Amino acid sequence: MRFFPESTLLQLEFDKVKDLLAAHARTELGKARCHDLRIHTKKEFIDLELSQTAEYKMILDSGQYFPNDFTLAIQKELKLLAIPGSSLSGEQFLMIRRLSDSASQIFRWFDAEKRNMYPGMAKVIDNLYDEKNIREMIDEVLDDIGQVRDHASEELASIRSSLYRKRNELRKLFDRIVAKLRKQGYLADTEESFMNGRRVLAVFAEQKRMVKGVMHAESDSRRTSFIEPEETTELNNDIFSLEHEESREVYRILRNLTQSLSVYAPLLQSYYRMNGDFDFIRAKARLAIDIGASHPMVIDQAHIELQEARHPLLLLFNAKTGKPTIPVNLKLDAQNRILVISGPNAGGKTVTLKTVGLLQLMMQSGLLVSAGADSRMGIFKQLMIHIGDTQSLEFELSTYSSHLKNMKHFLEHANGKTLFFIDELGSGSDPNLGGAFAEVILEELARKHAFGIVTTHYLNLKVMAQKVPGIINGAMQFDEQNLLPLYKLQVGKPGSSYTFSIAERIGLDKRLINR
Template sequence: MDEKTLKTLEFPKVLERLAAYAAFSYSAALARELRPTTDRQEVLERQARTTEARHLLSVHDEIGVGGARDVRPQVELARRRGVLEAPDLLEIKNTLIAARELARSVERQEAPYPQLQAISARLAPPPGVVDAISQSISDRGEVLDSASPKLAAIRRELKTAHERLLSRLERMVNDADTAPMLQENLITQRNGRYVIPLRAEFKGRIRAIIHDQSSSGATLFVEPLATVELNNQWHELQLAERDEERRILAELTSRIGLHAEAIQQVVDALAEFDLALMCAKYADDLDACEPVLEPFREQENHPGSTLLLYQARHPLLDPQKVVAIDVDLFEKTFAVVITGPNTGGKTVTLKTVGLLVLMAQSGLHIPAQSGSKLSVFENLFADIGDEQSIEQSLSTFSGHITNIIRVLEAADQRSLVLFDELGAGTDPQEGAALARAILQHLVRRRITCMVATHYPELKAYAHGAPGVVNASMEFDVKTLRPTYHLNIGLPGRSNALLIAQRLGMPGDILKAARTVIDPDELRAEDLLDEIHHQRDRARQARAEADESRREAEKIRAELANRLEHIEDERLSILEKARQQAQNEIAALNREVEDARRALSRTRQPVEDIRELQDKVEKLEAETTQPVERRRTLKTPEARPLRAGDKVHVRSLGMDGKVAAIFDSEVEVQLGSLRVRARIADLQRPGEVEKPAPEPEKKRASGPSAAPENVFYPSPGMELDLRGQRGEDALEELDRYLEKAYLAGLPFVRIIHGKGTGRLKELVRKALRRAEHVKSWMVATEPEGGDGVTVAHMVTE
């Protein structure tokens, strides 16, 4: 990829922002060295790695490479047979431990992460290195006594010699004859040897070696001859300790050197893993998405490229202020001519497109809406900004032309070319002719390009040339300010006369100016004005229609909700009346039966009673008919879900925003968490939830009989059975599994505790037989271990 273009598009600034998420210096360096790749397969792998990392962070936000350091210099020194200091060895140990913990964290994840797992497979530290360092070096970076028996023995002797030396000196300091000759009753050190402060006037009164004196000369720091031998012994043991520590450090360093390649591989893998996490965190902060990477297709008179960006945002601008743009090169279009006023956003548009292509090919998710599509370009060239060069004595125009010549020589059909203010900086007529010729050259060679210009000649060329389309940056003539919106398909208007008129330019001057302009150009500008005016009116009418439709849908939903409540009340009243009638009929049946028995005992005819009994049975049959729900007002069919729509995830009871849409699932952003949910599990704001029918009416037989498009409330993700009797617990478990299946929960946690193990065995035996349970497993230790069973539910 062209390095000059990377700087022109400010790609290094994007990498600096990425590097800010690094956990240690090596991964930060990898981020700054990140470059776009032209291999589509590699780009797909990089994008998949970022997607996996985002998903992993959403379910395990604490995962990372904490404790890791860039220990490559230390490892290289060990390889060259140098000797590492204890803090260096401690850094190597902590880095290897961080790698081991990270690998274990990835292994414990239930979801597959093939890209990240391939990296974590290289995180295993060489055997014995961590244990050897832990046995010899403390967490404060000191050599431990346990490093070797000899060191332990030396330190014991050293402690004894030190105590003996200080004891002798303390007796001298506290001696009644010696104390008056001392400046202070203390013991200090000079040149690594213990001394006492003797007053200068008593020099020679104590047989001693003078090591130092105070700045005033009033105090001499002397070592009594009686302690010289003790000082010597203590110093010799210190040297022995130093030599043994050096030997231990050299031995540990030698072991590091033997495993230098393996440790280097671990550090590389840590940096790669951290880079993936950095890309994920940056993508989350940008609210970015994974682009769809389309291959170049075979197409006549077209390079076969794809450039489709929805709601694209410049990654370096304030997300609260940046205006999103749509860039949609139609199936037969590969060149865009953008016109519009100065400071209208043409340059930002070109930089946005270029930066998003570079980010996508570097493995970064792009700040655009889900569904954006890009080709993997083999090169990207940009001529944007001031190309003036004092060193080469080039003017701005000359600098641009020099760069353009370089681009034209290197670009091909697999390249993307971005030119800003093509042909500017020279005579307008010659500049326009040159700009048109350059654009024709690019189109003839079928090179995907976007060109920003002021020249009307390029608008006319783009209107008639196959594969080329006009585009413009909007300008609000009422406020005299740009809106920064990009319109594909419409050329920009020349607003100079209109702006001058609104600013108060005299009418005779404006009239004189219009007489100079070519009438054909005036007619074209008037036609453009009319097109833009009609488009604005159509936009306004559509916005009003959309608002009216939303209001109508809201009112319709409210009416449907009210009718549902009215129907519920009607059904409730009729059900109570039916129940009361059934009770009265039951009482009447009992009275008829009593009368029949009385007549039978007196041997009286019972024909009249039988006739009455038939009427009662007829009434009973009528009252047993269920009350049917009347058909209420239908709610209108909702439009298809789009990225950015607000939804409620029923099974989780949480509100979120649609981030991406797949065939039968939707990725929803719930705060910092991203989850996938079935479309049937989502509810839009304002939708009416239907009450769930009784359990026996919900299904016919088997798990597959559960009705679709009906909302069943979630019973929660876990059931606590601790302290319950076996039969009661199994009944509650059966009811809970039924509700969890109908609510569409993917898995549930059954808390039964450990105890005697009786309840645990009953629960797991029941789970084996349960028709709604696909499989079960013992929970991990952080989740409760053997006291909790995780059951994976049948979801289809």
């Protein structure tokens, strides 16, 4: 989809919708997809994404469990797995196993019945399969906490068996030495400790010459010396050597496992993307629940038919304060393509315009919309917007010059697949001249079969809308008795600015009003 100007998405607050969406995502890939939300122009893509979101929302609404609980970020581990000669740690293999297990649960969830019930979501797992061998290979080598099992190799089993015997010998010998020195009163209260991986005695400093061995360190107070008894030195050396052999063998086993599993690296990458896809769909479903969204009917032509449509951000804001959000109902089709909305300031004209624009963006990006399920929405390939004061200091353009510059772009690029929004068309100039230009611009946009919404106070545009084919009037309703806006759009007739009524309401002198 093409946009003009570049700030279109920002002006329609699409960035805020993406932020709300990303807040529901639990994975790095899911959040990235939320922030990089694509706006489609092909019906098949839009239909698929809307169906997936609606199906996941159905799962959440019914209280069912869907097993996409894997939230770890393991892109680095999956990259390493595919690099020849690399080696993953036991902890990293456990994360990969969890990914494989999560994928397996998802595949099992999609039995024949659920594939029929949720065909959109089932497309995510098309061409994927559960490879049990991944988990079996990891389980054969590692235990539940990621430690390499003794039987992972004959060499490791032998080393660990020798280590077990040597450590037992050391423990018995050391216990005898401790008991002997304790009786002699040479040991401090702590009696023993570990220094550099070796078991040492905690000896009173004044008695250190009475104990033969290697002194490793002293306490900060220098009152205690840590000595490795000479009787245990050989055993400690044997254990140190065996531990080094064990580390080397563990590394070799993990490296071999990495190499063996590397053939599944592409499949595991697919599992990871699948998990991110389901997280993204879940986030869209969660947002849909937040804003009471529905799945509109999508038609492959320029068309807007919104029922009970509400601005999603305004809806969430009003919900916090307990205020109602007034819905919008409008229809733009081949016969009535352009809606001219008039009415008092702060009556809801711009909000109506932004509601339609934002919901169109949401629908074409696969998000359910905060409108009735009987809404029908078409597809546009170009969206153009002119809202508020768009002065360009860089080009020293006045508000009206900037306005005309934008209108020039609209007229040069508009076509039957364009959706445009213009707030206060023709404003910023002499009412007669500005109104005349606005009339020509609107007539030309109608001739190009573009769809759009225009807000105005100009009487000539209201008159024009009743005469030119393809253009219709709309009015924001106003409570004349209480002089308050009702924020309701009424299509088919023009609105008043209620200039005199509002002047009277704020207490302007009646003599001045009568003059």
